[in-house]
Each structure stands twice: as C-alpha cells, then as structure tokens.
Amino acid sequence: MNISRSIADVRERIAAFRREHPGASVGFVPTMGYLHEGHAALLRRSVAECDFTVISIFVNPLQFGPNEDLERYPRDEDRDLKLAAECGANLVFLPTVEEMYPKRQRTIVSVSGVTERLCGASRPGHFDGVATVVSKLLHIVGPDRAYFGMKDAQQIAVIRTMVEDLNFPVDIVPVETVREPDGLALSSRNVYLSPEERRQAAVLSQALEHAQRWSAEPGMTAPVLEERVKSHIRTAPLAVIDYVEVLTYPELEQPGADTPLAEISGELILALAVKFGSTRLIDNRLLNLQEVTQACSAP
Amino acid sequence: MNISRSIADVRERIAAFRREHPGASVGFVPTMGYLHEGHAALLRRSVAECDFTVISIFVNPLQFGPNEDLERYPRDEDRDLKLAAECGANLVFLPTVEEMYPKRQRTIVSVSGVTERLCGASRPGHFDGVATVVSKLLHIVGPDRAYFGMKDAQQIAVIRTMVEDLNFPVDIVPVETVREPDGLALSSRNVYLSPEERRQAAVLSQALEHAQRWSAEPGMTAPVLEERVKSHIRTAPLAVIDYVEVLTYPELEQPGADTPLAEISGELILALAVKFGSTRLIDNRLLNLQEVTQACSAP
Structure with a gap:
C-alpha cells in the first residue's frame, strides 16, 4: 500500500497504474479518517469490485461550521493506515489542508433542493463544503466508482445530484450502514x-x-x-x-x-x-x- | 469528422480513440457556434497541439439573463460544421438543451472574486452559467487541453480559477483575439x-x-x-x-x-x-x- 501526501503524487501513481493496466478500474473511498468498520465495509466493497482502490483521509474544514467540531474531530493516522492496509487498499491520499486549499477557495459547488432539509437546515453551508471537496477529490483521483456509506444518506443524495447534474464520469455506490451489536450506527x-x-x-x-x-x-x-x-x-x-x-x-x-x-x-x-x-x-x-x-x- | 448529438456517443468515441491511441492527447474547443475566424484559430491551435480535437457547439441557456439575446443568438449549423471540418476537428458535439439539461439544474458551480467586476457586474449569474456548463463539458469530453479566446478575458480568468480551485485535470490555453482589418474583435x-x-x-x-x-x-x-x-x-x-x-x-x-x-x-x-x-x-x-x-x- 502506498501513501501519497501530494496531489501530484496521487495523480502520478494512478496514471501509472492505468498505463500499466489498460481497461482496469479504480475505486475510491473518500473519508475524514478515524476509520471504523463502516469505512472498512466501503473499502472491502471497492477492493472486491475494482482493480485498484484509493482511500483519501482528509478532515475537510470547508464542511464544518464556525461552531462545529473541526478542531476536536478525532484523528489517528497510524490506526487508519493499518486498517486501510488490512482491507486491501492500494493507495492512501493523506493531504494537508494547505495541499487541498493552497489559497482562499473561490469556487464553490452548490447543490440546491436536496440540501434544504435535514442536516442542510441544521448545518448551513455544510453540503456546499461536501460537494466542493468531493468535486476536488474526484478530479484528483479520477475513479470509475466512488463508495459512500448510507448512514450519510443526505450526503449521498447531494453527491448523486452533483454527479448527475455536472456529468461527472463516475458511478456513486451507496453501501449499507454498519452497526454495533445494539444497533448504534458506526460513526x-x-x-x-x-x-x-x-x-x-x-x-x-x-x-x-x-x-x-x-x-x-x-x-x-x-x-x-x-x-x-x-x-x-x-x-x-x-x-x-x-x-x-x-x-x-x-x-x-x-x-x-x-x-x-x-x-x-x-x-x-x-x-x-x-x-x-x-x-x-x-x-x-x-x-x-x-x-x-x-x-x-x-x- | 464525426458528429455526436448525445453525451453517451461523445464519451464512447473519445474513449475508443484513447483506447486505440494510448498516451494520445485530446484538445477541446467549447463554443456557442456561429463560428468565425476566432473559433478557427482555437481549432487550428488544438489540431496543431493535440492528437484529437473535439469542438462543442451549444448555446447555453444557463449563461443568458432573462432580458438577454438567448432566442435571437445567431445559429448556422451547416456553416459551422463546414468550418470545423476545414480546421481539422475530429469530433463535433452538438447537444440539444434537453440533452444537457434533462431536468432542472440543481447544481451550480460558482466562482467568486474574479466574477464581481466587468461583465460579472453587468450580467448577474452569467459566470455561474459559464462555470457550470464548462464543468459539465469538461466532464463529458475529458480533454487534456481546452482552448478559449482572450476576447473573453474574464471568462478565461473564471475558468482558470475554477480549474485551479477544483483540481480539474486539464490545461486551459488562452488564444489571442482575432480581429477584422479595422481592428474590431471577431464576435x-x-x-x-x-x-x-x-x-x-x-x-x-x-x-x-x-x-x-x-x-x-x-x-x-x-x-x-x-x-x-x-x-x-x-x-x-x-x-x-x-x-x-x-x-x-x-x-x-x-x-x-x-x-x-x-x-x-x-x-x-x-x-x-x-x-x-x-x-x-x-x-x-x-x-x-x-x-x-x-x-x-x-x-
């Protein structure tokens, strides 16, 4: 499993894989890290369906509101890398905030309709941040399929709308929520x-x-x-x-x-x-x- | 020169070209048609620099304001196809409005900063429409390079900002304005x-x-x-x-x-x-x- 911290390096490694394996498929699992069995289910599904699996670990400041938990969002890089390797990921993209946002972000991808209710109402701007970072990540990785957990059902609705409206050449694959023995959804x-x-x-x-x-x-x-x-x-x-x-x-x-x-x-x-x-x-x-x-x- | 009216067909033809010519480059010239020597300069530049040149002809309703000239914008498909062929284009993408916008567009790509002055001030929403349709076209065609005329200098600034901010894997190439003998910029x-x-x-x-x-x-x-x-x-x-x-x-x-x-x-x-x-x-x-x-x- 390779680890890339720069956009250029991720692009190069995926391009090299595609050159060496014409017609092979690339699967992508975007995450904010602190991986659990829910993420593992996404990774395993991608590994089963695709020839090369990329996971990104990036706590995206753009999707956090000013009073939300950006600073205290849990992080554990070593454990994440271990779990990603165990699941069979081929490449981990681990950028810094500076790598993803080298200057003030002037371009925003904004999805209306599906963002007005539920978390969109409680967290203004949240889904603009999600759509924008997923747009960036899809352009960096260029996957054939991207995997998202159904626990974030509204996020999937937003991303499917974006992919459909903007003609992104990618399939969005929803994966069922993984739960603790007492039913609590993993998070x-x-x-x-x-x-x-x-x-x-x-x-x-x-x-x-x-x-x-x-x-x-x-x-x-x-x-x-x-x-x-x-x-x-x-x-x-x-x-x-x-x-x-x-x-x-x-x-x-x-x-x-x-x-x-x-x-x-x-x-x-x-x-x-x-x-x-x-x-x-x-x-x-x-x-x-x-x-x-x-x-x-x-x- | 092939002509495609559907997104699926464009994708298939470009994918087939890439399969048959690994490592070859695709150039793209997005236009609203009624082509003139300014467009010809973009096409010739792409043909000279790329192995396969795609031109799109689409009068994009999303970038016209309610009181602007969408309905009377000039169109001449036969002449356009003749000029595109003369310049050496390989593929013309000629979608209908329904093909590009099958339902209400809910996703908008919005660029701030570079859009506040000049035409952005005179034409509210114009550059959101431009950024959104160019985003769609880039996803449909997937070019290595896209060519734009410097007459629309602000449009180039907007698209470069979008490409940089959203990490589109494409080079934006500005091409100098072509003028009539008395200096009038072609339009x-x-x-x-x-x-x-x-x-x-x-x-x-x-x-x-x-x-x-x-x-x-x-x-x-x-x-x-x-x-x-x-x-x-x-x-x-x-x-x-x-x-x-x-x-x-x-x-x-x-x-x-x-x-x-x-x-x-x-x-x-x-x-x-x-x-x-x-x-x-x-x-x-x-x-x-x-x-x-x-x-x-x-x-």
Whole structure:
C-alpha cells in the first residue's frame, strides 16, 4: 500500500497504474479518517469490485461550521493506515489542508433542493463544503466508482445530484450502514459519547426499527410517524432531538401531510439527528413499505 | 469528422480513440457556434497541439439573463460544421438543451472574486452559467487541453480559477483575439450591427491601441487612463459605454486609484463593454507596460 501526501503524487501513481493496466478500474473511498468498520465495509466493497482502490483521509474544514467540531474531530493516522492496509487498499491520499486549499477557495459547488432539509437546515453551508471537496477529490483521483456509506444518506443524495447534474464520469455506490451489536450506527463521533450517553444512544436504531413496523399501519402518515418516533426517542432522557423527518428519497421532499405512506410512489426515508450531550448523531432507514405490507397481509 | 448529438456517443468515441491511441492527447474547443475566424484559430491551435480535437457547439441557456439575446443568438449549423471540418476537428458535439439539461439544474458551480467586476457586474449569474456548463463539458469530453479566446478575458480568468480551485485535470490555453482589418474583435454578435454601427465599432480597438501608449506616460493611473479611453470611445456617437476598467489580471482586482500603473507588479488588463444599438460588444487588451517603458526609454 502506498501513501501519497501530494496531489501530484496521487495523480502520478494512478496514471501509472492505468498505463500499466489498460481497461482496469479504480475505486475510491473518500473519508475524514478515524476509520471504523463502516469505512472498512466501503473499502472491502471497492477492493472486491475494482482493480485498484484509493482511500483519501482528509478532515475537510470547508464542511464544518464556525461552531462545529473541526478542531476536536478525532484523528489517528497510524490506526487508519493499518486498517486501510488490512482491507486491501492500494493507495492512501493523506493531504494537508494547505495541499487541498493552497489559497482562499473561490469556487464553490452548490447543490440546491436536496440540501434544504435535514442536516442542510441544521448545518448551513455544510453540503456546499461536501460537494466542493468531493468535486476536488474526484478530479484528483479520477475513479470509475466512488463508495459512500448510507448512514450519510443526505450526503449521498447531494453527491448523486452533483454527479448527475455536472456529468461527472463516475458511478456513486451507496453501501449499507454498519452497526454495533445494539444497533448504534458506526460513526467516528461515537467516541465522544460518555458511557451513559453511549448506552442511551441505542434508542435511535430501535426507533428506526419500530418505525419500519409503524409505517405499515393502515393510514399511517409522515407527521404521525415522525411524532411516534420522537416519543420513542424521548424515552432516553439524555436525547435532544434536532430533527426526525420522513422524506422521499433521493429527492428529499416532504410527502403530503395527509397522504397515507402506503400511497406514496417511490422510496421514503426516515432520517434523524439527535444530540447526546455535545455529540450530534445521525441515522436513517429507507422505509420498505412494499415488503412490510406483504408481510402483514400474509396469512 | 464525426458528429455526436448525445453525451453517451461523445464519451464512447473519445474513449475508443484513447483506447486505440494510448498516451494520445485530446484538445477541446467549447463554443456557442456561429463560428468565425476566432473559433478557427482555437481549432487550428488544438489540431496543431493535440492528437484529437473535439469542438462543442451549444448555446447555453444557463449563461443568458432573462432580458438577454438567448432566442435571437445567431445559429448556422451547416456553416459551422463546414468550418470545423476545414480546421481539422475530429469530433463535433452538438447537444440539444434537453440533452444537457434533462431536468432542472440543481447544481451550480460558482466562482467568486474574479466574477464581481466587468461583465460579472453587468450580467448577474452569467459566470455561474459559464462555470457550470464548462464543468459539465469538461466532464463529458475529458480533454487534456481546452482552448478559449482572450476576447473573453474574464471568462478565461473564471475558468482558470475554477480549474485551479477544483483540481480539474486539464490545461486551459488562452488564444489571442482575432480581429477584422479595422481592428474590431471577431464576435458572433457582430452580425447584429447595422452598417453604420459596424463602422463606428472600430473605435473600440483604436481606443485599446491608444491606451497601450497612454499607459506608459509617467504617472499614468487607472482612473485617468479609463477616462481617456472613455473620451475616445465617445467620439463614436452611437457608442454607449457599459464599462471601461483597468484591473489586475487574472485576479481582476482594482489597482490603487493613485498608484502609477508602472509601479504595479503583475499584469494589467484594460477591458471594456460598449453597446451599439442593442448589440453589446466587449474587448480588452493586456497592457504591456514593460515593453512600452523600454521602447520609450530607448534612445
């Protein structure tokens, strides 16, 4: 596994691989480091599907708001490199902030529509920062496929919209969320949780599981489902809800408040953001109405 | 010369060329059609420098304001194809608006700084439209080099900023403005001019020529030079000045009003936009202070 800290070096190594292996495919896993089993799932998927796998580790200042956790975002380069190697990555891109932003960034890639709700509403400018850095990374790496975790479902919606609208020659591959035994979605931010917060945080995935069942109840609507999920989350005394929303996916638009969920064509997502102390956790679930309806109507 | 009307077909043809000619280079000339000798100069330069030359012809609605000349922008596909073939282009990309914008465009590439003055001030949103469509075209064609005419000097500054900020893997090559015998910069919009407007429009390049000389006068400053150029343009009774500005290039920042031009390090550009009737013409000149100063101080 090679490690590159400069853009020129990454480009050179990937170009050399492509020259030596005409027609071979390059997979890319962009991360902010502090890798866990969720990242490992992305890497393994890329290694299985592509001939050469590149992972980037870069805590992107452009996607953090002024009062967010940029400075204290967890970092552990040695452990990250070990995990990347174990998963079979071929090249790690580990740039400094100066390498990625040598001067003030004057060009911003901005996606409207899918960015207005959920984390886009809570974190103004966040998705401009994400779209801009992913645009840069895609130009630097030039992958055939890029892998993103479904835990950040809105991020995937934003990046798919960008890739489609700007005709990036890349396939965006969503990969299912990896969870702890009690259901908590893996996140680099989980290390911030106190033992008691960590214990109570299991309520989030529980709520999503219940919601899957509740969504199949006859006449169930988005506002009623959201209220029930909120009530369940509030059974954890340390939970402070930022949002709980049922939206169409990947458009992220509100379904009609009075429309029964079963009558909505296309996919629906239940997405939530909840704070435990100063740690903000997100999670989501695509609501599989078809399957559940069938299961309920079975004899 | 091949003609492609679909994105998929363009991609396939260029990929096939690259497969068959490993290491070969692709040059790209994006245009809005109604080609003239200025475009021919871009094409010939690309043909001379690259192994395969792609030209796109697309009148991009995204870069026209609501009261601008999108509908009446001149078009002549047959003549364009003939000229492209004569210049040695290998592939013409001729998409419809629906092919380029199949749904509402939600992703915008926005460049700040270099877009605030000159045409950016007169045409709000114009350069977002330019940056967005050029971003799309670069992703579709994937060229090694892209050629742009210096008549649109601000456009080149915007695209260079975008390419640098977003790490597009392409070289942007500026090509000198081609002029009529009386000095008028070639432009597809010149056909709008009445015979009398056309005659008077020669004042623009004359003013730029004079400005080159005036800029070398001891103590000459930007405001004084701008005033003198405006006075000269006003000798043409049909000329209505939009702007005349001396700026640093390619940053497009105002030099100090009291600073003698000779003391400013880096390049300066004199750029102007002037209306004749309903036709808005632009032109510019990089002020070569070094050379002139030397010429003046020669015995």
